[in-house]
Amino acid sequence: MANILLTGASGYLGGSILAQLHNSGDGGIELPAHGTIYALVRSDAQAQAVQDYGAKPAAFDPGDEAAIEDFIMDHKVSIVIWFIDVVNVDRQILFIRALAKLRQQTGKDVHFLQAVGTNNTIIALAEELGVKSYIIAPCIVYGKGLGFGNQISAQTVAIVRAAKEAKRVYRVDDNSPTWPVCHIRDNTSLYIHLLATILSESRNPGHGKQGYYLPSPGSIVWDDLYSRMAAALAKKGIVDGEQTTLADDEALEAMGRGLKCPKAFVRVQLAGKCTLTPKNGKESLGWVPNFTPEHILETAEAEVELILKHI
Secondary structure (H helix, E strand, C coil), X not given: CCEEEECCCCCHHHHHHHHHHHCCCCCCCCCCCCCCEEEECCCHHHHHHHHHCCCEEECCCCCCHHHHHXXXXXXXXXEEEECCCCCCCHHHHHHHHHHHHHHHHHCCCCEEEEECCCHHHHHHHHHHHCCEEEEECCCXXXXXXXXXXXXXXXXXXXXXXXXXXXXXXXXXCCCCCEEEEXXXXXXXXXXXXXXXXXXXXXCCCCCHHHCEECCCCEEEEHHHHHHHHHHHHHHXXXXXXXXXXXXXXXXXXXXXXXXXXXXXXXXXXXXXXXXXXXXXXXXXXXXXXXXXXXXXHHCHHHHHHHHHHHC
């Protein structure tokens, strides 16, 4: 039976997946028969937390090629779920190579799941080495995390951090772009549906260039989210009024300070247009979201309160 390694278990997305796997009997998704679930940890406290969630801690350097290969081979890990720094690809390459070596030894399929980031490199290398790769496209994820570590999203937190420094919520695009949204429980649900489909071995989910998945019920206009969060922040006296205006150069400088990035990178974190729509998750996995796109707007005040408690 397949053994699984989860990285980023103390993070928002990885921690939520670990928690949902542990609570699968409580209205969650039951996985088909599988082996051991390992979670990569960096401390004794994380190791204990992982055990409390029913997984086995794994302690090795995720940048050490020999250590990675030893763990994958010794523990026969055929599925890796990756949540550590999806922007840089160096460490992912090492895990994919280790999975490929296990596949050569056992003759069985191996799998690498990652949130979108360095996806082109991942797909090309995985196909070359016979590793099945799966890319989960990014949404505006929101809601309280389910795990033992970080419980707040990066995307909504960025809006709050920028607004706190600039004393106002600013728009950074003037054409009302849209972006897919996803509640953390729906995001976690798609990952587990994908994992369950892989483990079942009776169905072959799309992988590689056909393995993109979007865990979203639909999109919202960024401006609408800005407005709802501005109202919540103004109510708490964090910003000077709930009106949102287009950011000028001075505002972008302030927002960059809040986000700890150059002003040129502010838009990357707070805006952009994405026209992707979900298909593979629903058709290939039977995944169905429980939350509507508008739910993020309806719960914006609760999201702001959650963020302010954790930053």
